[in-house]
Amino acid sequence: xxxxxxxxxxxxxxxxxxxxxxxxxxxxxxxxxxxxxxxxxxxxxxxxxxxxxxxxxxxxxxxxxxxxxxxxxxxxxxxxxxxxxxxxxxxxxxxxxxxxxxxxxxxxxxxxxxxxxxxxxxxxxxxxxxxxxxxxxxxxxxxxxxxxxxxxxxxxxxxxxxxxxxxxxxxxxxxxxxxxxxxxxxxxxxxxxxxxxxxxxxxxxxxxxxxxxxxxxxxxxxxxxxxxxxxxxxxxxxxxxxxxxxxxxxxxxxxxxxxxxxxxxxxxxxxxxxxxxxxxxxxxxxxxxxxxxxxxxxxxxxxxxxxxx
Amino acid sequence: xxxxxxxxxxxxxxxxxxxxxxxxxxxxxxxxxxxxxxxxxxxxxxxxxxxxxxxxxxxxxxxxxxxxxxxxxxxxxxxxxxxxxxxxxxxxxxxxxxxxxxxxxxxxxxxxxxxxxxxxxxxxxxxxxxxxxxxxxxxxxxxxxxxxxxxxxxxxxxxxxxxxxxxxxxxxxxxxxxxxxxxxxxxxxxxxxxxxxxxxxxxxxxxxxxxxxxxxxxxxxxxxxxxxxxxxxxxxxxxxxxxxxxxxxxxxxxxxxxxxxxxxxxxxxxxxxxxxxxxxxxxxxx
Amino acid sequence: xxxxxxxxxxxxxxxxxxxxxxxxxxxxxxxxxxxxxxxxxxxxxxxxxxxxxxxxxxxxxxxxxxxxxxxxxxxxxxxxxxxxxxxxxxxxxxxxxxxxxxxxxxxxxxxxxxxxxxxxxxxxxxxxxxxxxxxxxxxxxxxxxxxxxxxxxxxxxxxxxxxxxxxxxxxxxxxxxxxxxxxxxxxxxxxxxxxxxxxxxxxxxxxxxxxxxxxxxxxxxxxxxxxxxxxxxxxxxxxxxxxxxxxxxxxxxxxxxxxxxxxxxxxxxxxxxxxxxxxxxxxxxxxxxxxxxxxxxxxxxxxxxxxxxxxxxxxxxxxxxxx
Numbered sequence: 001x002x003x004x005x006x007x008x009x010x011x012x013x014x015x016x017x018x019x020x021x022x023x024x025x026x027x028x029x030x031x032x033x034x035x036x037x038x039x040x041x042x043x044x045x046x047x048x049x050x051x052x053x054x055x056x057x058x059x060x061x062x063x064x065x066x067x068x069x070x071x072x073x074x075x076x077x078x079x080x081x082x083x084x085x086x087x088x089x090x091x092x093x094x095x096x097x098x099x100x101x102x103x104x105x106x107x108x109x110x111x112x113x114x115x116x117x118x119x120x121x122x123x124x125x126x127x128x129x130x131x132x133x134x135x136x137x138x139x140x141x142x143x144x145x146x147x148x149x150x151x152x153x154x155x156x157x158x159x160x161x162x163x164x165x166x167x168x169x170x171x172x173x174x175x176x177x178x179x180x181x182x183x184x185x186x187x188x189x190x191x192x193x194x195x196x197x198x199x200x201x202x203x204x205x206x207x208x209x210x211x212x213x214x215x216x217x218x219x220x221x222x223x224x225x226x227x228x229x230x231x232x233x234x235x236x237x238x239x240x241x242x243x244x245x246x247x248x249x250x251x252x253x254x255x256x257x258x259x260x261x262x263x264x265x266x267x268x269x270x271x272x273x274x275x276x277x278x279x280x281x282x283x284x285x286x287x288x289x290x291x292x293x294x295x296x297x298x299x300x301x302x303x304x305x306x307x308x309x
Numbered sequence: 310x311x312x313x314x315x316x317x318x319x320x321x322x323x324x325x326x327x328x329x330x331x332x333x334x335x336x337x338x339x340x341x342x343x344x345x346x347x348x349x350x351x352x353x354x355x356x357x358x359x360x361x362x363x364x365x366x367x368x369x370x371x372x373x374x375x376x377x378x379x380x381x382x383x384x385x386x387x388x389x390x391x392x393x394x395x396x397x398x399x400x401x402x403x404x405x406x407x408x409x410x411x412x413x414x415x416x417x418x419x420x421x422x423x424x425x426x427x428x429x430x431x432x433x434x435x436x437x438x439x440x441x442x443x444x445x446x447x448x449x450x451x452x453x454x455x456x457x458x459x460x461x462x463x464x465x466x467x468x469x470x471x472x473x474x475x476x477x478x479x480x481x482x483x484x485x486x487x488x489x490x491x492x493x494x495x496x497x498x499x500x501x502x503x504x505x506x507x508x509x510x511x512x513x514x515x516x517x518x519x520x521x522x523x524x525x526x527x528x529x530x531x532x533x534x535x536x537x538x539x540x541x542x543x544x545x546x547x548x549x550x551x552x553x554x555x556x557x558x559x560x561x562x563x564x565x566x567x568x569x570x571x572x573x574x575x576x577x578x579x580x581x582x583x584x585x586x587x588x589x590x591x592x593x594x595x
Numbered sequence: 596x597x598x599x600x601x602x603x604x605x606x607x608x609x610x611x612x613x614x615x616x617x618x619x620x621x622x623x624x625x626x627x628x629x630x631x632x633x634x635x636x637x638x639x640x641x642x643x644x645x646x647x648x649x650x651x652x653x654x655x656x657x658x659x660x661x662x663x664x665x666x667x668x669x670x671x672x673x674x675x676x677x678x679x680x681x682x683x684x685x686x687x688x689x690x691x692x693x694x695x696x697x698x699x700x701x702x703x704x705x706x707x708x709x710x711x712x713x714x715x716x717x718x719x720x721x722x723x724x725x726x727x728x729x730x731x732x733x734x735x736x737x738x739x740x741x742x743x744x745x746x747x748x749x750x751x752x753x754x755x756x757x758x759x760x761x762x763x764x765x766x767x768x769x770x771x772x773x774x775x776x777x778x779x780x781x782x783x784x785x786x787x788x789x790x791x792x793x794x795x796x797x798x799x800x801x802x803x804x805x806x807x808x809x810x811x812x813x814x815x816x817x818x819x820x821x822x823x824x825x826x827x828x829x830x831x832x833x834x835x836x837x838x839x840x841x842x843x844x845x846x847x848x849x850x851x852x853x854x855x856x857x858x859x860x861x862x863x864x865x866x867x868x869x870x871x872x873x874x875x876x877x878x879x880x881x882x883x884x885x886x887x888x889x890x891x892x893x894x895x896x897x898x899x900x901x902x903x904x905x906x907x908x909x910x911x912x913x914x915x916x917x918x
Binding site for chain 2: 014015016018019021022023026027029030031138139141142143144146147148150151153154158241242244245246248249252253263264267268272275276278279282283286287
């Protein structure tokens with residue numbers, strides 16, 4: 001098992017290098033001279049030229065990229081913000097806990113809503129509950145989450161005045177953002193859980209469990225669920241990644257000071273190191289999350305575990 | 310020679326099954342209405358998309374303006390109708406780009422295998438490691454906003470999905486006898502890929518692309534919403550939402566209707582996509 | 596054969612599946628009896644209604660689409676069809692248990708085999724989890740699996756070994772009636788013989804009654820006391836093993852024997868039954884076998900044959916033998 005985890009971690013390195021490459025390339029080809037942006041409009045051409053040399057911007061692409069990687073790996077340094085002049089890593093780390101909390105709350109909403117609904121839908125296939133939750137799930141998948149966020153502000157903040165429309169400080173503040181970011185994932189997890197459950201319920205070993213005289217509730221929770229949740233687990237992991245991305249929109253709507261908001265502001269100010277740093281950082285988080293899910297897999301599914309012994 | 314003749318059978322069967330699926334037909338109807346209104350927007354829309362009536366600013370729904378007016382006194386219904394042009398274009402073209410690039414990469418990868426396969430698939434892993442909307446944001450940030458760049462940005466993110474589908478179809482089909490037969494009569498690699506492998510991978514691609522168009526429209530609207538998509542006065546649904554947000558306290562209609570338009574479109578595409586999946590592969594149906 | 600102690604009797608049982616394509620009469624007006632310690636063979640082609648009968652006895656027919664339309668299933672003097680779900684659960688796995696056809700799929704892949712055996716013991720016997728696992732280990736040993744393997748998962752066992760685990764589960768509570776649904780069909784021929792022998796020995800040890808579902812007359816010859824031949828939901832011939840093999844009466848049964856290659860007779864070729872099983876939603880009128888029957892008469896397409904006792908305890912559903 002340790003060997004497996006180690007191997008997976010090693011496999012992550014080329015992927016991360018690839019992500020860094022893409023991110024760097026995009027920054028490289030972005031129109032506009034970073035030195036000029038940093039110094040502002042008042043700077044003389046001579047000053048800009050000097051800064052360019054200092055930053056190494058006059059050197060070939062490949063040299064610049066290796067320097068970027070070296071700084072990233074050795075010093076955890078991916079540049080400084082043009083605006084605040086803070087190191088990008090510091091700026092992101094300040095904001096990251098908020099984004100992580102938002103995404104985690106979203107996953108929590110999605111799992112708590114999606115898995116029970118999916119199970120009940122599958123066990124009562126073709127019932128009214130099943131049809132209703134399938135239509136709701138389809139609407140949930142179809143609803144743009146930023147629109148849902150705005151509409152929930154209109155209803156719950158403006159009209160009813162129950163919940164605050166911005167910020168992320170207290171549990172009351174977190175309700176609307178968590179629902180906004182989690183709804184579409186809840187819908188996806190509902191659909192996945194249902195179809196996975198339907199598949200499992202028809203298996204022979206479920207009949208075996210019933211033939212033992214086991215209670216239907218235990219048949220579902222002990223025998224069916226454990227099998228049905230294996231594919232759902234992958235989806236939960238993927239959703240976590242989408243939610244990290246979706247945080248950009250949700251944070252914008254609710255004015256939440258997270259990485260996403262930081263990136264959107266940075267785009268408007270053409271503060272590219274922050275944008276690229278944010279993408280890199282969230283992509284790394286996403287990859288680690290998927291790795292974690294793969295490892296969890298092995299604990300849930302003995303067939304996979306014995307492959308890696 | 311006459312492939313058309315053999316092909317008609319299975320597709321007719323798919324269509325027959327699809328027709329029986331009421332939800333899928335509702336989805337298809339929604340999409341057809343949208344395409345229709347996009348094409349004939351000039352005739353259907355009661356006003357032009359940029360007709361400003363400053364005396365009638367920020368009005369709620371009324372008989373003159375069914376869905377109200379925005380902060381420049383423009384008719385929201387008309388802007389939504391014109392907006393379907395933008396959204397459908399972005400959706401279909403972005404998916405088109407993704408299929409063209411992803412499909413080619415997947416076919417090459419599956420067909421030639423070995424090293425090339427490894428390189429291409431690792432590249433896809435890298436793309437998959439970046440959550441879609443973030444990838445699109447950074448591409449648009451680099452290329453600049455505008456219709457064309459949004460299409461590219463949204464398209465690139467969905468390349469890996471198509472590459473994987475086509476690759477796995479190729480891998481299963483490659484070993485089958487009719488490919489051996491084609492090779493035996495001296496067909497070129499290009500011919501085998503385009504005449505034999507692509508048609509056989511079509512079913513999963515159709516399903517994926519229907520859902521993909523939905524995803525692309527959502528992403529594009531999201532980009533516009535954070536100010537990275539289209540610039541005014543382009544009537545784009547996400548951009549309209551973004552404007553509406555500034556008037557959210559007193560003029561809910563500016564936010565509600567453009568979002569509803571997005572939702573109905575995505576809903577239609579999802580219904581159709583689910584129906585197509587069931588119709589193309591009845592074994593998957595529960 | 597202890598005819599006095601009746602374990603199970605099925606009276607006028609009909610089970611239908613109601614689907615969009617039409618109603619399938621999976622079991623039609625069935626009458627069967629199993630005495631204590633006796634083995635009844637239920638023989639027929641795929642789709643004849645054998646498994647439906649078994650699931651009907653277990654009350655595990657999926658409803659909908661399945662529905663027990665009429666009849667009774669009397670087990671130890673009580674009609675199972677009148678029992679509550681709760682009462683039925685007390686019986687399943689305890690007094691009546693079942694072995695399924697495919698051992699590759701009938702064990703839960705994510706639960707160790709020991710726990711799967713222990714589960715049924717905990718359900719029906721007053722023991723705690725530790726004692727149940729000890730008993731499970733004993734059961735494993737009894738079916739010929741080293742008890743150390745108790746913590747292993749199904750995928751670590753071969754098909755034959757898994758079927759032994761399934762047998763251990765079925766016999767763990769010492770049931771009065773064991774229903775075996777083609778327990779050896781999915782296994783290799785050499786393993787088949789081992790498993791059959793194991794089942795026979797255990798059955799004798801526990802004095803269990805058994806219903807052996809099979810399409811293999813060889814299995815019948817080896818383990819059964821009585822045989823019921825099924826065709827399209829009907830028991831068309833029902834008698835003890837000896838008279839079935841010495842004087843089969845129904846043309847379908849004769850056909851079944853005609854399809855077996857014989858080493859003694861130097862036949863030129865096999866005589867398979869012509870035609871195919873009828874479409875279950877569209878069973879022929881009259882006797883369902885008449886379109887394929889070599890001895891068909893005019894009346895066969897009109898009149899539904901009834902059980903006729905051709906000699907003592909030998910029933911045939913065929914118009915040839917009706918008065």
